[in-house]
Amino acid sequence: MEKLLQVEHLSVTFDGPAGTVEAVRDVSFDLAPGEILAIVGESGCGKSVLCKALMKLLPSNARTGAERLTVDGADIRSFGERAMQKLRGRVFSMVFQDPMTSLDPTYTVGAQIAEAVLVHQPKLSKEQVRRRVLELLALVGVDQPEARAKLYPYDLSGGQRQRVVLAVALAGRPKLLIADEPTTALDVTVQAQILDLMRDIQKKLGTATILVTHDLGVVARAADRVAVMYAGRIVETGTAEEIFADSRHPYTWGLLRSLPSLAAPGQPLYAIPGMPPTLSPPPKGDAFACRNRYALAIDYDQAPPMFRVTDTHFAATWLLDPRAPKVDPGAFEPDTGPAGAAPRHAPPAGEALLDVRHLGCSFRLTKDRSLRAVDDVSFQIRAGEIFGLVGESGSGKSTLARCVMNILRPQSGQIVYKGVDVCDPARARAHRRLLRQDRQIIFQDSASSLDPRMKVADIIAEPMAVNHITPPRGTLREEAAFQLRYVGMDPVYLDKYPPELSGGQRQRVAIARALAMEPSLLVADEPVAALDVSIQAQIINLFKHLQAEHGFTFLFIAHDLAVVRYLCDRVGVLYQGKLVELAPTEELFARPRHPYTKALLAAIPIPDPRRERGRPLFSFDGTCLGAQSVFAQVAPGHFVLGSGEPEAAT
Numbered sequence: 001m002e003k004l005l006q007v008e009h010l011s012v013t014f015d016g017p018a019g020t021v022e023a024v025r026d027v028s029f030d031l032a033p034g035e036i037l038a039i040v041g042e043s044g045c046g047k048s049v050l051c052k053a054l055m056k057l058l059p060s061n062a063r064t065g066a067e068r069l070t071v072d073g074a075d076i077r078s079f080g081e082r083a084m085q086k087l088r089g090r091v092f093s094m095v096f097q098d099p100m101t102s103l104d105p106t107y108t109v110g111a112q113i114a115e116a117v118l119v120h121q122p123k124l125s126k127e128q129v130r131r132r133v134l135e136l137l138a139l140v141g142v143d144q145p146e147a148r149a150k151l152y153p154y155d156l157s158g159g160q161r162q163r164v165v166l167a168v169a170l171a172g173r174p175k176l177l178i179a180d181e182p183t184t185a186l187d188v189t190v191q192a193q194i195l196d197l198m199r200d201i202q203k204k205l206g207t208a209t210i211l212v213t214h215d216l217g218v219v220a221r222a223a224d225r226v227a228v229m230y231a232g233r234i235v236e237t238g239t240a241e242e243i244f245a246d247s248r249h250p251y252t253w254g255l256l257r258s259l260p261s262l263a264a265p266g267q268p269l270y271a272i273p274g275m276p277p278t279l280s281p282p283p284k285g286d287a288f289a290c291r292n293r294y295a296l297a298i299d300y301d302q303a304p305p306m307f308r309v310t311d312t313h314f315a316a317t318w319l320l321d322p323r324a325p326k327v328d329p330g331a332f333e334p335d336t337g338p339a340g341a342a343p344r345h346a347p348p349a350g351e352a353l354l355d356v357r358h359l360g361c362s363f364r365l366t367k368d369r370s371l372r373a374v375d376d377v378s379f380q381i382r383a384g385e386i387f388g389l390v391g392e393s394g395s396g397k398s399t400l401a402r403c404v405m406n407i408l409r410p411q412s413g414q415i416v417y418k419g420v421d422v423c424d425p426a427r428a429r430a431h432r433r434l435l436r437q438d439r440q441i442i443f444q445d446s447a448s449s450l451d452p453r454m455k456v457a458d459i460i461a462e463p464m465a466v467n468h469i470t471p472p473r474g475t476l477r478e479e480a481a482f483q484l485r486y487v488g489m490d491p492v493y494l495d496k497y498p499p500e501l502s503g504g505q506r507q508r509v510a511i512a513r514a515l516a517m518e519p520s521l522l523v524a525d526e527p528v529a530a531l532d533v534s535i536q537a538q539i540i541n542l543f544k545h546l547q548a549e550h551g552f553t554f555l556f557i558a559h560d561l562a563v564v565r566y567l568c569d570r571v572g573v574l575y576q577g578k579l580v581e582l583a584p585t586e587e588l589f590a591r592p593r594h595p596y597t598k599a600l601l602a603a604i605p606i607p608d609p610r611r612e613r614g615r616p617l618f619s620f621d622g623t624c625l626g627a628q629s630v631f632a633q634v635a636p637g638h639f640v641l642g643s644g645e646p647e648a649a650t
Contacts, residue, residue, distance in 0.1 A: 004176055004208050005031040005054070008068035012046075012053050015061045021280040023049045025232040033175070034206040036198065038213060038223035038240070040255065042276050042532045043504025046232040047212045048097065051178045054210075055094055056084045072175060089120055092176035093169040097212075098447045099161035102168075103153040109164045110149030113137070116171035136167040141193045151365065158444050158526070159393025159559075166194065173205065180212045188559055188603040189392055195222045195605075214504070214532035216259060217562075217605025220244060225312070228252050231277055231287035238313035240609040248307075248315040250292045253329040258537040259607055261562040268544070269537035269566070275490055286318070294319060294327050352380035352416075353553050354404065354521060359413035361399055373399040374410065375577035378631075383520075386547055386554040388568030388585070390561060390600065396577040397557045398444060401525045404555065405441045417521070437467055440514040444526040444557075446506035450498040457494040460484065460513045467517075483512040488538045504531045511539060515546075522546075523555045528563060540567055561604050565589050570637070573597050579631070583638035593640040 012024035024046045031037050039047050052058050054071070056079065069077045072091050076084070088094075096102045104112060113133045118124065124132065137145035140163040153161055166182060179198070183191040195218060201207045211222060219226055219240060226243040228236040228251065236249040247253060254272040256262070263269050274291040277283050283290070289299035296318050298304075307320035318324055361374040374396045381387040389397050402408040404415055406422055415422045417439070420431045428435060440463070443449040450459055460483050461476035463469075471479035481491040487508040498506050511527055524543075528536045540563060546552040558564050564571055564585070571588050573581040573596065581594040592598045631639050 010066040041229035089172035093174040097181040120172035236315040258533040260566040271537040355416040361410040388571040391574035395574040440519040580641040
């Protein structure tokens with residue numbers, strides 16, 4: 001079968017002050033037209049570097065070597081920048097992980113999509129370009145495309161920006177689409193739409209896709225084949241069914257065991273012990289040996305070859321050598337270290353720490369049109385509670401979080417924190433020190449929330465320096481090192497800058513900065529969306545530990561409902577700025593009442609390709625949101641926005 005992409009023995013190294021980093025090491029794979037290959041692995045394992053190497057988008061300090069690198073029959077190893085520009089967008093195109101750094105904030109999104117269209121079809125008329133822009137926006141699921149095309153990137157939610165980036169990538173009808181975490185910022189329903197869209201494009205146009213992701217549910221729904229990367233190498237590859245049902249590498253076992261959807265109720269998530277190694281230089285032997293409880297003596301001395309399991313399934317582990325002892329992957333035990341999760345408890349009783357009353361916040365889109373981002377929302381969060389807030393991208397979750405943190409000023413309603421109405425400027429100023437130190441936020445977009453000119457050590461210590469707080473561990477640098485270890489990163493990263501880190505590593509730095517102040521209330525806006533499943537498990541266990549041992553209170557915003565179900569005590573569901581359902585977590589997942597909540601739960605990706613393929617997508621058109629709807633109680637602690645006639649509790 002003819003191959004669209006062939007890669008043999010590709011290696012990428014970076015020269016830096018600390019020495020040479022071997023980011024990609026001896027990687028080989030191929031891709032057929034119309035095939036979807038998923039590349040999975042922990043943050044920093046080389047997935048994004050591999051994709052950028054294929055498109056020759058690496059910085060000047062990178063050195064690339066390969067025995068073979070062909071795309072659509074052309075050997076691109078010797079191609080210069082001018083030759084590569086002719087291929088980018090037409091032969092292959094890339095969707096980057098962070099949409100805000102891919103879009104120009106000074107141009108409307110419509111103008112940026114139009115620019116991509118004209119690069120490949122310069123003879124189109126102005127009207128034809130306009131229609132093509134609207135067609136692409138509709139194709140990627142952007143509602144009201146005519147109005148959205150006139151907006152700027154900062155006017156859109158994170159998920160909407162990601163869809164715009166996907167529209168730009170599809171403008172040239174590429175043969176190969178490289179998607180680097182394309183669904184990270186998307187809620188489950190839109191994520192399912194995008195993944196189904198990719199499969200439709202695959203069937204209709206024969207477009208091949210390299211899908212870089214840490215979400216194994218996404219892999220199950222979309223991928224034909226899977227390659228698992230660790231420390232710059234591919235350690236296992238096979239069909240999606242083989243990887244999920246018969247994985248052979250201990251690292252793959254650990255990734256699957258880390259999934260919240262597979263965790264036993266009340267038990268901590270499994271987290272792969274230790275941290276990925278630094279690759280300057282890479283460790284001798286098998287890079288996973290120091291984290292592998294089944295490591296053999298040879299693992300510390302010699303890297304394993306790729307062993308054949310089937311004609312399509314290969315794994316690089318000495319456990320497949322005929323001389324190796326037989327092991328049972330089910331023998332893995334959960335990590336019950338100091339950040340272990342506590343069993344779920346009932347929501348705390350007593351007075352509310354945070355009381356949101358009839359909150360309303362609007363944004364002016366055009367001269368004659370405004371958007372009601374948050375519409376008459378009321379809820380309470382009690383001390384020691386983890387309150388989850390879910391909903392589609394653009395539903396108002398991040399706007400509500402910014403209102404709670406006084407970043408945005410709402411037009412109506414009250415936000416009372418520890419008896420202080422933070423919407424009252426006079427009272428907020430009088431309690432400024434309390435509000436600054438006692439509340440912290442983790443933003444959804446770590447790239448734009450971290451100063452690229454500051455080192456990691458200074459970023460983490462900045463809140464203490466600004467508030468003139470004496471570090472509990474002596475110096476600001478020692479405190480930064482402690483917090484970095486707490487979120488699963490080595491202190492070697494203290495002197496690095498945010499652009500030198502992967503997306504998951506940047507998010508962990510943002511979490512460490514927020515935790516350094518030991519806040520009473522932590523507002524976490526998609527804090528684990530950019531993290532791979534193993535690091536995600538560590539952070540979720542850390543959040544449960546902080547709740548159980550230190551009494552931290554969380555407003556946890558997420559689109560990953562498996563994480564929400566595992567972590568949160570109560571959950572509120574937002575749709576178009578309205579709170580449509582509010583209930584204890586298990587009650588909500590067992591007996592959802594609102595049609596939109598049912599749509600969200602039906603769209604949860606299942607980490608099993610045999611169940612995901614062909615599973616219909618439950619849709620919700622919003623027609624039941626009438627102007628006369630009221631918030632009605634249907635069971636103890638369970639409220640639904642509806643007609644005011646509650647269903648019988650079942």
